[in-house]
Amino acid sequence: MITRPMTAAVLVATAAAASAAAGPLQVSSSILVEARSAAPDGTTRVTLVKPTKVTPGDKVIFVLAYRNSGAQPLANVVLDNPLPRQIAYRSANPGSPAPDVSVDGKTYGSLATLRVRSPDGSTRAASPNDVTSVRWRLASPLAAGSQGQFAFQAVLK
Amino acid sequence: MSQHGGKSGRFRRVAAAPCLLTCILSTGLSQPALAQTPAVATSIGTPAGTPIVNTAGLRYDADGTAQSTSSNTVTIIVAERLDVALVRDGRGAVVVTAQPVAIPFTLTNLDNGAESFVLAASVSPGAAVLRTLVIDTDGDGLYDPAKDVAPVGGKTPLLAPGQSIKLLAILVATPEGSATNAVLTVTARSTTGSGATGNVYPSAGDGGGDAVVGPTGALATVSVPLGTALAGPVLLKSQSVRAADGSQTAVRDAVITYTLEARFTDAVTGARIADPIPLGTVFVPGSLTLDGAPLSDGADDDAGRFDPSTAQGAGVTVALGRVAAGSSHTVQFKAKIQ
Known part of the structure; x- marks a missing residue:
């Protein structure tokens, strides 16, 4: 019987968190998985759906959908997404601009430009497994009412 | 020390194929100890029930003022x-x-x-x-x-x-x-x-x-x-590992005790057990025994010897000679993992 009041409390907290993000720039974060189904024309259609059963090794897609709900354009828009510790970065999702990535949370760039320092002081080229954070910058101001989305693929460690 | 030494010999670990005695002479029954260690990939991954929590951060300029906020937080639970x-x-x-x-x-x-x-x-x-x-x-x-x-x-x-x-x-x-x-x-x-x-x-x-x-x-x-109960002689080979820390981990410098038990249903003459030292190990000098009695390593007048250069590499040989019907003889030797 303790369960019901607790569930209610969680729902309230979730609603509060959603409203905290209210502002001219709204970003909705979601973690999705690919679902494959046979299309009528015989091809396989891939759609992104909410996951019900993600296990280690599964591919997951992080989607950040953004929208300027205000009346003024917004300049210098930056979205950054520190990766959960259990998540290994793979690549930009097809159709999404590639993010700048970081292996230390400070220096961002394309993966090929980054290096990882080993405990012995030597460095090596960064691999997707080294990525700890991804970031996108909008090159031009985001007009009022316009929207878009970024997405990247990752794997559950 | 032998893993067999402290316990009843009635329950013997059998780790290799039985083999007609003649085949001992020509084929290497030994498998390197490391190759027999079951190699199971233990890439277990994130524990079941772990929440994966994601929140994105946002920065933008509105009316010339820098603003920052965050997205909603999304959580998924890792399945088992x-x-x-x-x-x-x-x-x-x-x-x-x-x-x-x-x-x-x-x-x-x-x-x-x-x-x-x-x-x-x-x-x-x-x-x-x-x-x-x-x-x-x-x-x-x-x-x-x-x-x-x-x-x-x-x-x-x-x-x-x-x-x-x-x-x-x-x-x-x-x-x-x-x-x-x-x-x-x-x-x-x-x-x-x-x-x-x-x-x-x-x-x-x-x-x-x-x-x-x-x-x-x-x-x-x-x-x-x-x-089934074979009519001819049978050789059973088993092994036990003892590392310096007392564990049975097959690590460098761990000592493997090999036990070769030859069982004879009928009396034979000229019986001889030969076994190469497995690759990746070295023979422990003075460790060869026959039915519990030490045998010297040299090619002398006792039944056994260690030969560092047989056709199959280093190996031990023990000449049993004439054996009685219904008898069994056990040869043991030790090798250290390199």
């Missing part, structure tokens, strides 16, 4: 992947006799959650009878009836992700004797569920998420051929 591995510690057919023989297995929980496993063992009708399937509590490969007991309710205790335990199937020859070869089948299956990969058991996972059958089907089966 049901997977298991069951590997026999050894290879080849096993000869069963009137004395109980213990056949060792390693069960590994490849699940990303804590899981128990339902065990089953059976023997097809024929030369052997299954006495019991037990958990080898101390993992030494030897049956100790006081400690090694059958799992309660046919299930193992909960094993942590990646944890392994040792099992022993105890068999004896069919009392009335049978010439039919039998097969021992041992299975282990996740208690939560098993079946086709991808099958979902809703809310059955650790931490309240779903449990999903992994690539192994959450079921593992091992079959072991069981030999």
Whole structure:
């Protein structure tokens, strides 16, 4: 019987968190998985759906959908997404601009430009497994009412 | 010291194929100890029930002022992947006799959650009878009836992700004797569920998420051929490992004790046991024994010798000469892993 009041409390907290993000720039974060189904024309259609059963090794897609709900354009828009510790970065999702990535949370760039320092002081080229954070910058101001989305693929460690 | 030394010799670990004595002379029965160690990939991954929490940060300029906020927070719960591995510690057919023989297995929980496993063992009708399937509590490969007991309710205790335990199937020859070869089948299956990969058991996972059958089907089966009572001589080879820390881990400088038991149903002459030292190991000088008595390494007047350069590399040979019907002789030697 303790369960019901607790569930209610969680729902309230979730609603509060959603409203905290209210502002001219709204970003909705979601973690999705690919679902494959046979299309009528015989091809396989891939759609992104909410996951019900993600296990280690599964591919997951992080989607950040953004929208300027205000009346003024917004300049210098930056979205950054520190990766959960259990998540290994793979690549930009097809159709999404590639993010700048970081292996230390400070220096961002394309993966090929980054290096990882080993405990012995030597460095090596960064691999997707080294990525700890991804970031996108909008090159031009985001007009009022316009929207878009970024997405990247990752794997559950 | 030999793992066999401290216990009754009645329960002998059998780790290699029986072989007609003549084949000892020409074929290398030895497998490198490391190659026999079951190699199970233990990439278990994030534990079941772990919440994966994601929030993105936002920065922008509005009316010339820098603003920052964050996205909603999304959480997914890692599901439990049901997977298991069951590997026999050894290879080849096993000869069963009137004395109980213990056949060792390693069960590994490849699940990303804590899981128990339902065990089953059976023997097809024929030369052997299954006495019991037990958990080898101390993992030494030897049956100790006081400690090694059958799992309660046919299930193992909960094993942590990646944890392994040792099992022993105890068999004896069919009392009335049978010439039919039998097969021992041992299975282990996740208690939560098993079946086709991808099958979902809703809310059955650790931490309240779903449990999903992994690539192994959450079921593992091992079959072991069981030999009939052979008419000719038989050589049984077994091994035990003792590392410097007292464990049985096959690491560098660990000492492997090899035991070669030759059983003769009929009297023969000129019997000779030869065994190469496995690759990756070096013979421990002075460790060769015959029926418990030391043999010198040199080519002198006792029955055994260590030869560093036989056709198959370094090896030991023991000349048994004339042996009586119904007798058995045991040769032991030690090798150190390099």
